[in-house]
Amino acid sequence: MTGGRWRDRGIAALGLTVIWVLLWGSFTPLTFVGGLVIAVVVLIVFPLPAVTYSGRIHPLGTLRFAGRFVLDMVVASFQVVALAFRFGHVPRSAIVAVTLRAPSDLGLTMTAEALSLVPGSLIVDVDRRKGVLYVHVLGVESPAEADKFKEDVLELERRIVRAFGSPAERRAIEEVPA
Template sequence: MIKQLLLNIILTFVWVALTGSLTIANIGFGFALAFFILWMRDRTGNDIRYFFRVPKIIGFIFFYFFEMIKANLQVGHDVITPHYFMKPGIVALPLDAKTDFEITMLSNMISLTPGTLVVDLSTDRKVMFVHVMYLESRE
């Protein structure tokens, strides 16, 4: 899978070098074109996990940025208006993450979202305690 990612990145930079345009749009198009070329070449191979994971990762990035913008607008609206709509609370979030990397990435994504903050992690690393500004329900 790493080999396919590196080959995709190399083909992307080859595309950028051939076109001579170093823009975000051209890099994105080059990445998509290289991904399609690799998919056409390797779609009958044994290791096709890469071709399922990359679209999911890209979709998650867009989803996360949309949720972060939405949270920024909600917190900004709450700060500007004279009435506070926040209902703060601490939520116990059960974890499926096993490795330190997974727990760190999850806690970073939670803390980067406005209105949330990771407070603590249980000693058995199965529960993360998160402070939220807008607690909808006690469940």
């Protein structure tokens, strides 16, 4: 196993350990060691596929992504609450297919995860080869609203690529009109 592969597994084990400690709600030596042991066992029993990351983290892009992501979550939360409390109105929804412009495995995953964390949207399927996300969207009443949602997803992808993308992904995002 190469040095890079060991490093990746070490980072994954550390990440899983941090999640374990956070789930327990307190940091003690026992929860840390227990989490580390469980993380190592999980990584041995369920080995992760190799993910190549040829990009780098862009601090300004990361700040823009994080700020807008928090704003999107707050706004979407209020929109879902408003839909839930509109008496006599049955909210409509749609499955919207969005073809990403720079669909690397990591970019596709990060975009799908960010979308699923925002209330009112949920990934129902992914076509990895074509780079298509199929998203269930709450509150879509017309084809125009579905198109607006597609634009919002492509803008989310743009922010993610600007924050974490490789030079090739950044070029692909800039070459294709939004």
